[in-house]
Amino acid sequence: VxxxxxxxxxxxxxxxxxxxxxxxxxxxxxxxxxxxxxxxxxxxxxxxxxxxxxxxxxxxxxxxxxxxxxxxxxxxxxxxxxxxxxxxxxxxxxxxxxxxxxxxxxxxxxxxxxxxxxxxxxxxxxxxxxxxxxxxxxxxxxxxxxxxxxxxxxxxxxxxxxxxxxxxxxxxxxxxxxxxxxxxxxxxxxxxxxxxxxxxxxxxxxxxxxxxxxxxxxxxxxxxxxxxxRNRLKCQIRSADGAPTSPAPTYAMNEVIIHRGLSPHLAVVDVLIGGKFLTSAVADGMIVSTPTGSTAYSLSSGGSIVHPLVSSLLLTPICPRSLSFRPLVLPAHVPISLRLSTHNRAKEIDVSIDGIRQNHGLQQGMEVHVWGEGVRDRDGVWRGGVPSVVRGNRDGTEDHWVGGLNGLLKFNYPFGQA
Amino acid sequence: VxxxxxxxxxxxxxxxxxxxxxxxxxxxxxxxxxxxxxxxxxxxxxxxxxxxxxxxxxxxxxxxxxxxxxxxxxxxxxxxxxxxxxxxxxxxxxxxxxxxxxxxxxxxxxxxxxxxxxxxxxxxxxxxxxxxxxxxxxxxxxxxxxxxxxxxxxxxxxxxxxxxxxxxxxxxxxxxxxxxxxxxxxxxxxxxxxxxxxxxxxxxxxxxxxxxxxxxxxxxxxxxxxxxxRNRLKCQIRSADGAPTSPAPTYAMNEVIIHRGLSPHLAVVDVLIGGKFLTSAVADGMIVSTPTGSTAYSLSSGGSIVHPLVSSLLLTPICPRSLSFRPLVLPAHVPISLRLSTHNRAKEIDVSIDGIRQNHGLQQGMEVHVWGEGVRDRDGVWRGGVPSVVRGNRDGTEDHWVGGLNGLLKFNYPFGQA
Amino acid sequence: VxxxxxxxxxxxxxxxxxxxxxxxxxxxxxxxxxxxxxxxxxxxxxxxxxxxxxxxxxxxxxxxxxxxxxxxxxxxxxxxxxxxxxxxxxxxxxxxxxxxxxxxxxxxxxxxxxxxxxxxxxxxxxxxxxxxxxxxxxxxxxxxxxxxxxxxxxxxxxxxxxxxxxxxxxxxxxxxxxxxxxxxxxxxxxxxxxxxxxxxxxxxxxxxxxxxxxxxxxxxxxxxxxxxxRNRLKCQIRSADGAPTSPAPTYAMNEVIIHRGLSPHLAVVDVLIGGKFLTSAVADGMIVSTPTGSTAYSLSSGGSIVHPLVSSLLLTPICPRSLSFRPLVLPAHVPISLRLSTHNRAKEIDVSIDGIRQNHGLQQGMEVHVWGEGVRDRDGVWRGGVPSVVRGNRDGTEDHWVGGLNGLLKFNYPFGQA
Amino acid sequence: VxxxxxxxxxxxxxxxxxxxxxxxxxxxxxxxxxxxxxxxxxxxxxxxxxxxxxxxxxxxxxxxxxxxxxxxxxxxxxxxxxxxxxxxxxxxxxxxxxxxxxxxxxxxxxxxxxxxxxxxxxxxxxxxxxxxxxxxxxxxxxxxxxxxxxxxxxxxxxxxxxxxxxxxxxxxxxxxxxxxxxxxxxxxxxxxxxxxxxxxxxxxxxxxxxxxxxxxxxxxxxxxxxxxxRNRLKCQIRSADGAPTSPAPTYAMNEVIIHRGLSPHLAVVDVLIGGKFLTSAVADGMIVSTPTGSTAYSLSSGGSIVHPLVSSLLLTPICPRSLSFRPLVLPAHVPISLRLSTHNRAKEIDVSIDGIRQNHGLQQGMEVHVWGEGVRDRDGVWRGGVPSVVRGNRDGTEDHWVGGLNGLLKFNYPFGQA
Ligand SMILES: NC(=O)C1=CN([C@@H]2O[C@H](COP(=O)(O)OP(=O)(O)OC[C@H]3O[C@@H](n4cnc5c(N)ncnc54)[C@H](O)[C@@H]3O)[C@@H](O)[C@H]2O)C=CC1
Ligand SMILES: NC(=O)C1=CN([C@@H]2O[C@H](COP(=O)(O)OP(=O)(O)OC[C@H]3O[C@@H](n4cnc5c(N)ncnc54)[C@H](O)[C@@H]3O)[C@@H](O)[C@H]2O)C=CC1
Ligand SMILES: NC(=O)C1=CN([C@@H]2O[C@H](COP(=O)(O)OP(=O)(O)OC[C@H]3O[C@@H](n4cnc5c(N)ncnc54)[C@H](O)[C@@H]3O)[C@@H](O)[C@H]2O)C=CC1
Ligand SMILES: NC(=O)C1=CN([C@@H]2O[C@H](COP(=O)(O)OP(=O)(O)OC[C@H]3O[C@@H](n4cnc5c(N)ncnc54)[C@H](O)[C@@H]3O)[C@@H](O)[C@H]2O)C=CC1
Known part of the structure; x- marks a missing residue:
């Protein structure tokens, strides 16, 4: 790029x-x-x-x-x-x-x-x-x-x-x-x-x-x-023969999602980790999220909350037709592929990046290929990601992320009258 | 009717x-x-x-x-x-x-x-x-x-x-x-x-x-x-002034669902129980399900499994933007209303009954009104529901529902090699 | 009695x-x-x-x-x-x-x-x-x-x-x-x-x-x-030969629990529904709860919230060693048995009723037999349960249960600053 | 050490x-x-x-x-x-x-x-x-x-x-x-x-x-x-004045747990992340787990599955009395403290490391201090952890961890008859 x-x-x-x-x-x-x-x-x-x-x-x-x-x-x-x-x-x-x-x-x-x-x-x-x-x-x-x-x-x-x-x-x-x-x-x-x-x-x-x-x-x-x-993820659509459909990957800050959209039927998606078959998901959709995105759609779908400094990708299913599809947290450097199964009823499935539905969906046999962005190069220099200016108070007692969990997400909000 | x-x-x-x-x-x-x-x-x-x-x-x-x-x-x-x-x-x-x-x-x-x-x-x-x-x-x-x-x-x-x-x-x-x-x-x-x-x-x-x-x-x-x-539920769309939009309610065997569909934004839905305000849900959608439907979409969305003989309605959110929206099991006779909030970004939201998307969606201020079907009338006569002919073996050792949980849904499937 | x-x-x-x-x-x-x-x-x-x-x-x-x-x-x-x-x-x-x-x-x-x-x-x-x-x-x-x-x-x-x-x-x-x-x-x-x-x-x-x-x-x-x-449940401990160990059942308002207690090892418990084998649970313990108890321990263990007027029993595992043990809601009149398996490592397991640890635990082969209390007799007369005097305001706009969910349990507590 | x-x-x-x-x-x-x-x-x-x-x-x-x-x-x-x-x-x-x-x-x-x-x-x-x-x-x-x-x-x-x-x-x-x-x-x-x-x-x-x-x-x-x-975690008990009670930390492969044990009452535990107050947990207990331990007790308590190569610590509550305590995945290098609150009813709470109950519990005001073990030193040399000899087949098609998820944990086990 x-x-x-x-x-x-x-x-x-x-x-x-x-x-x-x-x-x-x-x-x-x-x-x-x-x-x-x-x-x-x-x-x-x-x-x-x-x-x-x-x-x-x-x-x-x-x-x-x-x-x-x-x-x-x-x-x-x-x-x-x-x-x-x-x-x-x-x-x-x-x-x-x-x-x-x-x-x-x-x-x-x-x-x-x-x-x-x-x-x-x-x-x-x-x-x-x-x-x-x-x-x-x-x-x-x-x-x-x-x-x-x-x-x-x-x-x-x-x-x-x-x-x-x-x-x-x-x-x-x-x-x-x-x-x-x-x-x-x-x-x-x-x-x-x-x-x-x-x-x-x-x-x-x-x-x-x-x-x-x-x-x-x-x-x-x-x-x-x-x-x-904030680590981003990189994703690239690949056609059934494995060839990328775009010259360069797209970066996402939150997540890439595939979703059945208006199709009334469950999607069937093959998931590969590091090129190896993991599972065939039957679900409304699948999310591959950054740690930053762990408090966005992935959270609503039952994913754990992952601190933005944990180098990882989250794989979270959306309404999976399974009792045993627990969300996964995977190493950022191992690529994840979501491949639309030939068993999927609809010919195509929606792809969204950071909440924006893409013009082109994924057809049977095609895959979204996702991997994490490194934020440190070979020489230890920090680069990449979304460099977010964090508001810190002087005495360091405040932590923005913790503050967001408590103040905004009402994390472990105490039971009681108030 | x-x-x-x-x-x-x-x-x-x-x-x-x-x-x-x-x-x-x-x-x-x-x-x-x-x-x-x-x-x-x-x-x-x-x-x-x-x-x-x-x-x-x-x-x-x-x-x-x-x-x-x-x-x-x-x-x-x-x-x-x-x-x-x-x-x-x-x-x-x-x-x-x-x-x-x-x-x-x-x-x-x-x-x-x-x-x-x-x-x-x-x-x-x-x-x-x-x-x-x-x-x-x-x-x-x-x-x-x-x-x-x-x-x-x-x-x-x-x-x-x-x-x-x-x-x-x-x-x-x-x-x-x-x-x-x-x-x-x-x-x-x-x-x-x-x-x-x-x-x-x-x-x-x-x-x-x-x-x-x-x-x-x-x-x-x-x-x-x-x-x-199998108890069904009854549902009726009501316009903003409370008037039903159809002469008679529609029965569903599994569930009635409202879902953001193609709108990229979270839906905002006010939920009323027995006419009283319960909560304002921000989510992909909401499910009101029969016990029969508890093993369908509601299950995928994290709902409990409810035996078909428990007279009740399930209220299960789809991907709620909340850490504290636990699925609810409510008495079948108390009506549930899902009203599209005026804060909803899109003007309309999809309605599906038993997996069929309805021709008309729900507009802001309109509501889906849902209540359970009684399967026993005032005189104790059993009627209504979907009378399903159950396959029973002679000695009664087999229970269809339990068999379905274990054989089909792989309920509590034991860890291990096989 | x-x-x-x-x-x-x-x-x-x-x-x-x-x-x-x-x-x-x-x-x-x-x-x-x-x-x-x-x-x-x-x-x-x-x-x-x-x-x-x-x-x-x-x-x-x-x-x-x-x-x-x-x-x-x-x-x-x-x-x-x-x-x-x-x-x-x-x-x-x-x-x-x-x-x-x-x-x-x-x-x-x-x-x-x-x-x-x-x-x-x-x-x-x-x-x-x-x-x-x-x-x-x-x-x-x-x-x-x-x-x-x-x-x-x-x-x-x-x-x-x-x-x-x-x-x-x-x-x-x-x-x-x-x-x-x-x-x-x-x-x-x-x-x-x-x-x-x-x-x-x-x-x-x-x-x-x-x-x-x-x-x-x-x-x-x-x-x-x-x-x-408030429907209670009835429970009775039975010895390995099926005989009750007490003349009369004990009533519980919240739940009966079996728990590994101080044993470091997972408990192995066979669960029967209506006398038929459902599953063998490997877990910290098991809860059988009333709808009233659905907001107590069962809630903490991931169970759904069940309205007290839904006649039912909840079966909720505590920390099950399984990806696929979804909580169940069962008809109140069908008995549930929790039988300590002979594969359980410890000889005995703790039994608690409404938060009180019982003097005698459950030994291998013994079972806790649980069924719901009917609150209406054959002639339609209401009796039994815990008759709780509910505080209602004059205009009927307030519902105690809904108020408790929102005010106390912070149900679906809205994200945001306040 | x-x-x-x-x-x-x-x-x-x-x-x-x-x-x-x-x-x-x-x-x-x-x-x-x-x-x-x-x-x-x-x-x-x-x-x-x-x-x-x-x-x-x-x-x-x-x-x-x-x-x-x-x-x-x-x-x-x-x-x-x-x-x-x-x-x-x-x-x-x-x-x-x-x-x-x-x-x-x-x-x-x-x-x-x-x-x-x-x-x-x-x-x-x-x-x-x-x-x-x-x-x-x-x-x-x-x-x-x-x-x-x-x-x-x-x-x-x-x-x-x-x-x-x-x-x-x-x-x-x-x-x-x-x-x-x-x-x-x-x-x-x-x-x-x-x-x-x-x-x-x-x-x-x-x-x-x-x-x-x-x-x-x-x-x-x-x-x-x-x-x-396999990254371990290090933990050390500290007395109320912050002083470690042992000269050196103890390493764990799976997790360190605090649990109410035989006390019938919920434990009250203050959680600090990087020395800053996160939340006060009311629960049966708390788990701090390694990624390796994510498939052990943390999994049973609802935690996500974290790949062993993701450098992190999991904070997973056991039966929390809260609707909004989602499990967290935190950076391995940020210490987590679990401090027994002075509001805890019992004077002491059990501590277990990798399934072994410790002789000494945690008293009010005392804390378990946990942080991740680095597996790479300043000069980039790999050391520490539990060096586990992995069985790999020649062609590299098999991945042990993926194999374990599917074969053993029955991850996303497909619905169906077999
Ligand atoms: N993410 C999900 O789990 C979704 C589930 N559905 C469910 O599908 C139903 C419509 O079924 P189809 O037209 O066949 O759609 P479909 O072809 O998408 O299949 C739905 C799946 O749900 C199963 N199913 C349906 N009702 C069930 C029940 N009561 N208990 C257990 N399993 C059940 C079917 O066997 C099938 O495997 C809807 O009523 C809805 O409950 C629909 C969309 C998404
Ligand atoms: N059911 C759900 O939870 C859904 C969530 N989304 C999320 O919305 C994002 C797009 O945002 P908008 O265009 O504003 O859509 P939107 O207007 O539908 O709002 C999404 C909500 O998510 C919040 N949000 C976004 N990123 C977040 C993050 N990293 N951590 C915590 N909260 C976050 C926003 O503040 C907003 O409340 C997508 O990337 C996706 O993650 C999108 C659709 C459904
Ligand atoms: N409710 C639960 O899930 C409980 C789990 N444990 C776990 O058991 C461990 C101690 O093991 P044992 O002495 O053998 O106790 P144990 O005999 O009670 O067996 C624990 C079970 O966990 C499995 N296990 C242990 N570590 C694992 C890992 N890292 N990934 C996947 N599975 C794993 C074992 O194979 C065994 O099936 C503790 O570290 C704790 O994680 C302990 C108590 C309760
Ligand atoms: N991890 C957990 O959630 C645990 C829960 N319990 C529950 O505590 C009950 C015994 O209560 P206490 O003696 O006061 O013990 P406790 O002092 O440990 O308090 C239990 C908490 O549960 C609340 N509670 C009790 N019954 C409730 C209900 N039906 N709905 C909503 N909240 C309820 C109480 O207000 C209190 O906050 C047991 O029946 C059991 O349900 C007991 C142990 C652990």
């Missing part, structure tokens, strides 16, 4: 107001890195140079969220003037008249351009909005960091309340700014000094002006944003 | 071969009664006079089953010449050329005619075929006894193996023949003698010739067929 | 203070009846004559509850002077000094005396206190009505808040007072007039003075208390 | 028959290493020099298994004369008279000696026997490779049939023999050549005579045994 930038583009220096420009005019993407720290198990976000291109996505059809987006966009534009703001095309069309600065967008729905330009994503909405943002990078190995604001809509994946947006954005923007420019400003030193040393070598000693200008403000640049790298 | 016969009709005395006749030409229906016995907990089937109109249904598109139907039809026609054979219209069209006697069928798909004529139903196929036969009587309070042969297709509801058809049919045909004609031929005397005495009064003392002619044969008429009255 | 009173006894007319007397000195028990009504599905409590002997039980070791008991006892004694108060012997010993009237108790822990004298039970505590009160009548077919106050301790079975005790007690005391003394005072007329007519005949027209003296007060005697007859 | 050998000891050259000797007389332990391979996801067993000290354990009280042990011992002794055989003390006492060579055993039940001497373990029995063998190394970081024969007793962990013992033992004995002595004999080359290179340096070029003498035989030494490193 290549996400690399092609073609030429120029940074437009005369920023006209109320204008929609092509995303291709923006400077090249700045890639963040993610470092282990000594103080907690999450990763520390580190920008080599200040991020410049920020995509903001939002939930549809909510006037309230739309006005929040405007507020956020104006704040970024005025406080961080070097940043170019990217909106999805309909949002750009809807809002550019109200924004006193140009906005950038893709052309001809060429979503691959996002991967080439976006340094950072901010989402305003619920889990669906985050899934949607993730889907914009569904064929890309490097998703930019995602800063998500949950907007009234309850969400398990959303991290920040919108009223925290100034602090949140600043924290992300400055994250790791100090680390490579001398000093021990950075309070969460990378675990692996040598790894750091290596990457420091070709970097100048002077803090870039975008960061330097923000230094005096209350929150030191030493603090880094905490990143949870 | 009236299922009574209207209009005049004549028994055609000149039976032409290879002919399809109107079911309306058949004599009036003979209604069986069901009596408690001293020896077991099932009911004894009792014909006041020999049954005359027999409907045979079969699974579609199975040449093997079609040839079994032909075999059965020929056997009945030759051994029980007074019986008129009824087939569904397509089956009649397909087969009448091969049958050396006329067959009867409904006209213009007027299924209500079945209820007015059919004394007994024989089904050849799997559970789906039994459900289909039951659906032919979906608006009728009195389903005729159903004699089901499972045909290779594994089924939980099917009782008899096809190779037993001669014994099975004779057992049903003769069932209770002795009871009202003096003598203690009947080995399973009704529990309630007085009840019997009453109905005996206007019946002549002489065994009808159809029965008398079969007397000498090996199996005495004293033996009665065992009936399991 | 006989619970009738034998022997002579005299009502002591000189009531000495601070005295403990024998329960045998109290007048004979007054048996309430339970009538169907037109307005709701519960039964109406009806006293033929005013109740006289009231047992109050309480949770142990709670000073607060003890003082509530004192308050209740004083109220009853002053407002209903014809009532004799019964306490359990330790409670009598603990409290009689503080009570300005005599209290009655059993002697030599002869619990059978309760059944012969107690007209009404009031409990102060949680579910455990109700179970304990029910256990005092564990060999008796007619449990007196139980009025339960939940005392801070959360309980699913408790109905009334203690601060309602005056209204609650009066409602129970007067219940049905008007029905047999002319007039249409009784707002919830029995469904079956003839049944009532019969029992009216030998009753005088004049309201007994105990009731008449209370007439003028705000709450009319027309109102009747609502009774939920 | 140190498992290193202390003190001097001599190899006894005059091996007397029918003699029990001290394990301390045996030569020092040979530590196997485990290398990644290119052909499969398991590890390849590699002995630096031929193993010399072999412990054989067996299930108790099975004469058949005892005679198998004798057969195996004789085979090893005659085919591999340089091997010293170690038996548990009772087994040694029981069998040494029948064995024509000396056996070694520990003295004074000083189990720590096993860790210092045993190169390889062979078990004869079921899963319990493997758990028992593993428990002999419960305080040791390096468990020797375990070769398990399942003996009639069905087992999920057992790998080999006893009749394969000659091939199996030879495969293990020779495993990796070729790898460090030049040549490309080893058909499954380590993935990481450099890692190998390093460890090769101080090893001579000549194959040791024990291996050389076996070379000519049919099975080449090139083939290596496949090792599944």
């Amino acid at each position: 290549r996400c690399a930038v092609t073609g030429t583009r120029h940074f437009s220096s005369s920023l006209a107001h109320r204008e929609i420009r092509s995303i291709r005019e923006l400077p090249d993407r700045v890639f963040a890195t993610f470092d282990e720290t000594k103080t907690h198990e999450l990763l520390a976000l580190h920008w080599p140079t200040p991020p410049r291109n920020v995509l903001i996505t939002k939930k549809e059809r909510s006037p309230e969220i739309t006005s929040s987006l405007t507020e956020l966009a104006k704040h970024i534009s005025s406080t961080y003037p070097s940043i170019g703001l990217i909106l999805e095309s309909e949002v750009a069309a809807e809002l550019h008249e109200q924004l006193p600065f140009p906005v950038y967008t893709i052309q001809d729905e060429n979503v691959a351009d996002y991967a080439e330009k976006v340094d950072l994503v901010a989402t305003l909405g619920g889990d669906g909005t985050i899934l949607h943002a993730s889907a914009l990078f569904a064929t890309c190995q490097n998703v930019p960091p995602v800063l998500s604001f949950s907007m009234g809509t309850l969400g398990f994946l959303g991290e920040w309340r919108f009223d925290e947006y100034k602090r949140a954005f600043r924290e992300v923007y400055m994250s790791g700014a100090g680390v490579r420019y001398g000093s021990n400003l950075f309070d969460e030193l990378p675990a692996n000094e040598t790894q750091q040393a290596q990457s420091k070598q070709d970097i100048s000693q002077d803090l870039p002006p975008e960061w330097a200008s923000l230094r005096g403000k209350s929150m030191g640049q030493g603090r880094s944003a905490r990143i949870l790298l | 009236r299922c009574a016969v209207t209009g005049t009709r004549h028994f055609s005395s000149s039976l032409a071969h290879r002919e399809i006749r109107s079911i309306r030409e058949l004599p009036d229906r003979v209604f069986a009664t069901f009596d408690e016995t001293k020896t077991h907990e099932l009911l004894a089937l009792h014909w006041p006079t020999p049954p005359r109109n027999v409907l045979i249904t079969k699974k579609e598109r199975s040449p093997e089953i079609t040839s079994s139907l032909t075999e059965l039809a020929k056997h009945i026609s030759s051994t029980y010449p007074s019986i008129g054979l009824i087939l569904e219209s397509e089956v009649a069209a397909e087969l009448h050329e091969q049958l050396p006697f006329p067959v009867y069928t409904i006209q213009d798909e007027n299924v209500a005619d079945y209820a007015e004529k059919v004394d007994l139903v024989a089904t050849l196929g799997g559970d789906g075929t039994i459900l289909h036969a039951s659906a032919l009587f979906a608006t009728c309070q009195n389903v005729p006894p159903v004699l089901s042969f499972s045909m290779g297709t594994l089924g939980f509801l099917g009782e008899w193996r096809f190779d037993e058809y001669k014994r099975a049919f004779r057992e049903v045909y003769m069932s209770g023949a002795g009871v009202r004609y003096g003598s203690n031929l009947f080995d399973e005397l009704p529990a309630n003698e007085t009840q019997q005495a009453q109905s005996k009064q206007d019946i002549s003392q002489d065994l009808p010739p159809e029965w008398a002619s079969l007397r000498g044969k090996s199996m005495g008429q004293g033996r009665s067929a065992r009936i399991l009255l | 006989r619970c009738a009173v034998t022997g002579t006894r005299h009502f002591s007319s000189s009531l000495a203070h601070r005295e403990i007397r024998s329960i045998r000195e109290l007048p004979d028990r007054v048996f309430a009846t339970f009538d169907e009504t037109k307005t709701h599905e519960l039964l109406a409590l009806h006293w033929p004559t005013p109740p006289r002997n009231v047992l109050i039980t309480k949770k142990e070791r709670s000073p607060e509850i003890t003082s509530s008991l004192t308050e209740l006892a004083k109220h009853i004694s002053s407002t209903y002077p014809s009532i004799g108060l019964i306490l359990e012997s330790e409670v009598a010993a603990e409290l009689h000094e503080q009570l300005p009237f005599p209290v009655y108790t059993i002697q030599d822990e002869n619990v059978a005396d309760y059944a012969e004298k107690v007209d009404l039970v009031a409990t102060l505590g949680g579910d455990g206190t109700i179970l304990h009160a029910s256990a005092l009548f564990a060999t008796c077919q007619n449990v007196p009505p139980v009025l339960s106050f939940s005392m801070g301790t959360l309980g699913f079975l408790g109905e009334w808040r203690f601060d309602e005790y005056k209204r609650a007690f009066r409602e129970v005391y007067m219940s049905g007072a008007g029905v047999r003394y002319g007039s249409n005072l009784f707002d919830e007329l029995p469904a079956n007039e003839t049944q009532q007519a019969q029992s009216k005949q030998d009753i005088s027209q004049d309201l007994p003075p105990e009731w008449a003296s209370l007439r003028g007060k705000s709450m009319g005697q027309g109102r009747s208390a609502r009774i939920l007859l | 140190r498992c290193a050998v202390t003190g001097t000891r001599h190899f006894s050259s005059s091996l007397a028959h029918r003699e029990i000797r001290s394990i301390r007389e045996l030569p020092d332990r040979v530590f196997a290493t485990f290398d990644e391979t290119k052909t499969h996801e398991l590890l390849a067993l590699h002995w630096p020099t031929p193993p010399r000290n072999v412990l054989i354990t067996k299930k108790e009280r099975s004469p058949e298994i005892t005679s198998s042990l004798t057969e195996l011992a004789k085979h090893i002794s005659s085919t591999y004369p340089s091997i010293g055989l170690i038996l548990e003390s009772e087994v040694a006492a029981e069998l040494h008279e029948q064995l024509p060579f000396p056996v070694y055993t520990i003295q004074d039940e000083n189990v720590a000696d096993y860790a210092e001497k045993v190169d390889l373990v062979a078990t004869l029995g079921g899963d319990g026997t493997i758990l028992h063998a593993s428990a002999l190394f419960a305080t040791c970081q390096n468990v020797p490779p375990v070769l398990s024969f399942s003996m009639g007793t069905l087992g999920f962990l057992g790998e080999w049939r006893f009749d394969e013992y000659k091939r199996a033992f030879r495969e293990v004995y020779m495993s990796g023999a070729g790898v460090r002595y030049g040549s490309n004999l080893f058909d499954e080359l380590p993935a990481n050549e450099t890692q190998q290179a390093q460890s090769k340096q101080d090893i001579s070029q000549d194959l040791p005579p024990e291996w050389a003498s076996l070379r000519g035989k049919s099975m080449g030494q090139g083939r290596s045994a496949r090792i599944l490193l």
